[in-house]
Amino acid sequence: MIYTLKLEGWTLTFVQACALNLESHEKFSEDLYAALKTVEKSDLGTQGSNIRVYKRSTECRGLIKASSEMVVDIMWLFSRHPLLLGVFDDAANLFIYEVTDNGKDLITQIWLTVRRSTLPVEKHDYYRLMCCPYVSDKGKSNIEEYLSGLVAVSHGNDVDVIFTHELKRQFGASVEFSELNRGCCVIHEDSPVTYVTLSPDSTALAVATESGEVKFYILENIQEIVCVQNWTPHEGKFVTCIMFLDAPVDAPPNIQFWKFALTAGDKNRELKLWSCETWQCLGTLR
Secondary structure, three states: OEEEEEEOOOEEEEEEEEEEOOOOEEEEEEEEEEEEEEEEOOOOOEEEEEEEEEHHHHHOOEEOOOOOOOOOEEEEOOOOOOOOEEEOOOOOOEEEEEEEOOOOOOOEEEEEEEEEOOOOOOOOEEEEEEEOOOOOOOOHHHHHHHHOEEEEEEEEEEEEEEEEEHHHHHHHOOEEEHHHHEEEEEEEEEOOEEEEEEEEOOOOEEEEOOOOOEEEEOOOOOOOEEEEEEOOOOOOEEEEEEEEEEOOOOOOOOOOOOOOEEEEEOOOOOOEEEEEOOOOOEEEEO
């Protein structure tokens, strides 16, 4: 769950870690929170970001000293072991922190860094970090670990789909984005990306752009990502949110998870429910 509070010169974002075991229906880590405080303006003319993590059950706290760039999004990865927090800044650098509880404090340390220090990076109006909500009861298998570390980040006209566990295995704790040839792919759109989200089973990616279009991509082959649908859900108004409406608790085995989707347009004042099988609008709320 994500809560955002905007004040003059400040942006506070609270992210609750909550993942659902798709087989046992057990929730875990629901008492773990991360809070991002972004100072956009100050009397000294400086800016910066602080991230605090908090575990409600033990009241343990931790502090992450963010990069020199402005942090624009944070998100818990849906990983049971280790507990990982993703941090994305406006230079399109991705930092993954491991969070551990020693009984007194929450200890945070870098688990993976994907930097762009060798690439020129422009500032953009929209940024998004989205993690795949994939959790299973067989958490030790390679494929499930692989999928639970899937993230998508958007900046400008690009969406990077990154398999963090694959990069960790290949490069250790740090890698330059320009060096990546496996474990990552880039989707380039014709207009700025306003929102991106992943399906619960890691097989689909939805990308919304400023032009008002939404595209659905299939992720079964990371080397050949296929766009299966391209449509304009809000008559040209750009989409501000996309949600897959799945019920893992009641879902029978082998069901298609991304069967229904909810889109929001006109600054979230218009909601539409869609069938991802027929791509027909099932209802509108204004």
